[in-house]
Amino acid sequence: MSGTVSEGVHIADEVDIPRVDDGRTWVAGAVVIDGAGRAFTQRRSLQRRLFPGCWDAVGGHVEPGETMVAALRREIAEETGWTLTHILAEIHRLVWTPADGVARHEVDYLVRVDGDLDRPALEPGKHTEYAWIDESRLGVLETDRDPGDAFLLDIYTGALRAARRLGA
Secondary structure (H helix, E strand, O other): OOEEEEOOEEEEOOOOOOOOOOOOEEEEEEEEEOOOOOEEEEEEOOOOOOOOOOEEOEEEEOOOOOOHHHHHHHHHHHHHOOEEEEEEEEEEEEEEOOOOOOOEEEEEEEEEEEOOOOOOOOOOOOEEEEEEEOHHHHHHHHOOOOOOOOHHHHHHHHHHHHHHHHOO
């Protein structure tokens, strides 16, 4: 794989890492792919303010002073215990505004990690279970979601297609 190494992470040439120091609220999202071409998803706890009980990708807000790569590394470590090694592709960009009225500028990436993929260390109190899904199981992502909320399905569909295209 050609590309660069930034902050200890291999980044494919085609991947655009945005600057996130522009005063906007940024969200870093990661769809972790395994050796079988399946994507990792985790269920948010019922106590979460946004998307309670829903399946979701790994990720969260970029903290002040962080780069997008640093935020991805931190979020993956916090939510799974794994270490980000490769950013393979950009999957999706979107701007969304939840009930708090603050627009989120989200970028989602297809990634590889190091760690025991059979034993993610889910973040206590934030996530309750996990699954590895392929295209035949994408429907699980719609469980407990508003029918109008299709962006997660778009993200995972794009991630699985990119993984197949890249032979990841």
